[in-house]
Amino acid sequence: MLLAGCVLYLFKAIIGEAGSAIPLNGGAYSLLLNTTTKPMAALAACLTLLSYVATAVVSATECMTYASNLVPELDVYWGTIILLALVCILCILGITECAFLAVGVFIVHIASMCFLIAVAATFMVQNPEIMAANLREPLKYDWPLSLIFGFCVALLGVTGYETSVNYIEEQQKGVFFKTLFNTWLIVFLMNPALSIVCMGVLDLNTIESHHRDVLAKVAYDAGGKYFGLWIAADACTVLLGSLITAFVGMTGVARRLALDRCLPQFLLAENRWRRTNHLIPFTFFVVCTLLFVLLNGSVRSLANVYSLAFLCVMSLYAIGTMILKYKRGSIRRAVKASWPTCFAALAFSAIAILGNVLLAPNHLIWFIIYFGIVSVVMLGMFERVRVLKWFLYALSQSPQSWQDRFAGVTQMAMDKIRSQKVAFFATSENLEILSKAVAYIQSNELTKWIKIVYLYEDLNDPVIKRLAENLRVIDRCYPKMVFDLVLVNQDMSPEVVAQISLRLGIPRNFMFISCPPENVVLDIAEYGGLRIITH
Template identity: 40%
Template sequence: MTQQTPRTQAAPAPPEGSIETSWDFPGWGTAETITDLGSEPVQVTHLDSGDAHKLGMWRSTAICGNDITSSCLYVTAIAAFYAGPYAPIALALVAAVLYLYRNVYAEVGTALPLNGGAYNVLLNTTTKGQASLAACLTILSYIATAVLSADAAMHYAHNLYGGLPIILATIGLLGLFALLNIFGITESATVALVIFLFHILTLIVLVFAVLPAAWAHREILAQNWSHPMPGGAMKAIFFGFSAAMLGISGFESSANFIEEQKPGVFPKTLRNMWGIVAVFNPIISVLALTLLPLAAITARPEDLLAHMGLVGSGVWLQKWVSIDAVLVLSGAVLTSYVGVTGLVRRMSLDRCLPQILLRENHWRHTNHWIILGFFALCASILAVSRGDLLMLGGVYTIAFLSVMSLFAVGNILLKLKRGRLPREIRASWFAVLLALASTCTALLGNVLIKPAYVRVFLFYFLSAAAVVGLMFIRVQLLRLILAASESFLERRGESNNKFSHWIMAQIQEINGRAVIFFAEDDTLPMLNHAAIYVLENEQNKRLRVVHTYVHESDIPQDLAKNIALIDHIYPELRIDLLLVQGEFGPQLIERLARRLGVPKNYMFIGTPSNRFPHSLASLGGVRLIM
């Protein structure tokens, strides 16, 4: 039962001629009580996932491991191109930076165990606009991942069929996975595990199979080591380190599906990925420098490992490595499609992107506009780069390092703003700052390597940011269009009520949706902060403050009066009070979301303490705003 209850303080009538009397005034708030929300168990739904916590360590490692370990198929040649004989040192430094980021990611993941990576942590520690910029960088990283992986896969496939047209085949592979995703064939954890294990086996076989030949030609290593590098060793290591950071791209992917992992699995996936990268990348680099002249390494960036197999052990190993490369790189393409679909869908649900992207086809219920749009962007960046691996790697690395740096910034904000939030792992301030400085240094190095790559990066990033920016100011744009059209028609002595009413309806539809804030008490600063957050971050003009109680005596005495006061301070925001009888928790949130029709990503809470009886992930997507 919902009861309308009077406010303890009457709302004054708005003065004549003020904005409060205009057609888009949201109105003064009311107070209601819900006493029949129910106590029967309901299935708690999650915003980004179905059944939460279902993947174990190895399947979770496989999904993100295919992404990060696929980079070893091309990063060795890229590191050698810039660092020359110092490539193993550059790759070892990359592994050291990744070690620092293990705890940086683990702290955030255990404090905010929600899908979304950098977008999620910034959404819960700063403004929605800043989180959206991180999401744009992540989208660009996904685009570069898909294109780079597909292009490298087709270069390795060229070893299996010499007549393969690389560019057309790359577009075909990207198109194939677009169709697979539209038809609902997405990543299977079991298939990912099989590919991952086969890939690790291939790397082990490659290392031991070429080792005898490398030892027999060890004089090549001495020749490579004596190769002079322009600018000296330090400059070579700096630029090699910067470019070699591409070898840890994919490390962030585990944070994008953390809700699908069992408790305690997320930090283990980070450990496993670090271990694989720290072992294989430097070893393969040393073997390449021992087996091949430096000029031969830098001449084969697209399929170096297959060439190593051919020189070190014969055609059979070249074919084996090529087959493995096609499989694991194709898996990375599929991961990109799945990841970007989830991220763009989440941003659309948060109304950071157009709602048309949420449309589903009738036969498979997949978001075809997201998938087709992603394919179009991938095809365009492939056309711009003409399949140049160094350009693709440069754009990819800039986007990836930007996202990684923002994750470190998110960790710092988490420490400063959400210090009370429980977490299982804490990264030291020294480790976080050193990790952030390392990725920023690598980012600077990539900018200096080739400024032209920055122009390509900025074009795509600013295009995505412009779309998001338009979504944040769409109400103002609609008002501008309305004012311009009415002024034009007034000068001509005409009227167009239909168009004006349509614009007004669009604005009211955007503003009229409610957001919910669960208030624990009647503290004025807390209520004021919630109102300011909604005004600064949401398009909504209606805030429903919900207080849950078991007994009426538990209701804070001044809650209604204080909410009425905040409501009068901000007349552009309607603030309602909703008293809900029941115990706060996932079940109550689920029942209330269904009753009011408010998505959980439009429900907010303050930062819980160590005594909070529920995990943040169990609340199904509820956000933190203070």
């Protein structure tokens, strides 16, 4: 546990640098979207979506398991489905997380855990034979291997640490770094203490049999029935908060992916009553419920999938931050993680992934199955034009009546998909940068219309003429694409970008820029999601 806390300290600096350099919602997706290609960012998005699904199902099930300690007659299976439905309805109604309520739950939870540690520690002193018996149990492996496997499992106790950066735009300036530090400090101090008192109160067989409500069992044995009920109620509250966070987080990430055309556009539909994207939480509820039913209420495999997804996301943060240093080194950031820190964090996360796979190889199979399903949906969105081209080719070999019926409709569908215009803000006439930008757009966006925007102060600026000449060269290199040169007599600012977006009819998440030089202070978040695509 202590080693896992030390590794988490490394990730505190890594995630802090990523969040301060690219302060956009979306976490690893936004980081990789601004440093690598869109398919690579979609990979991180798949892992994030998978972790949200697993979080929702596991949290709902665990919440009902703890609730069954309060109400023994409660049916955990149907209670889980009903709880998922209720939270879905709340999200459709537009109810999100309340800051004051979250603070209240946090304070009560921390106080409860501290009191639990104190009561259990007292019980340990009075009954030292339980800890002694547990320590006498033979190890399954030699102690170096046991230490490594213990670290691999302990790192799963910090799942959720990366979620703060997913909502960074909603946090006030400076709060993000405090959140990272405070969360790390609590995990570093409390997780080892809870592990020790669990072993001091319960024997190993009891811990294994009560793995879904072990804290309630510790409280019951150490402090009596009513203290056990209190800890069970506290756990229910925290797990309910985790479930709501999963729905809210999923709604935000799925909306961002739909806006970026990584997920189907129908998910963006808004209801007239509450102006919420009701199809996202409803679809999320359907997926979670189907998974729960297919697993027959046994969510252990899904919990293992979440564990691997979390470790993969943390690895992507380390990789993304290293790419950020190399490709976007000129972007100003409040925190900097050293190269040794990045390499060490990546190595530890890779060891944790390998260790968890070796401990339970079947977990990898489940992970591949779930991840494959999510990836196929995402890949289908990226390759839908190619699929339609294949369909057109197959149609050309079919009878003429079929061609007359389907060819025109298919071509119209392809044209509609590629009708989305994009814009690139050119800062000079540099042909290499223009070529890189166009190549990136062609590889990552389903479009055939690019507007090159240049902001100038003087109409006699010689860059304008050279930029137009270079754009003609680009136009000859890409005959299937349409290029427009848009000149704007303004300085670069969030207000100007918003006006250009409105006039051109191009959402700001489809407007791109090259990496700003070190002497230019540019807060990407203020510009509504401009994407950095060249360096």
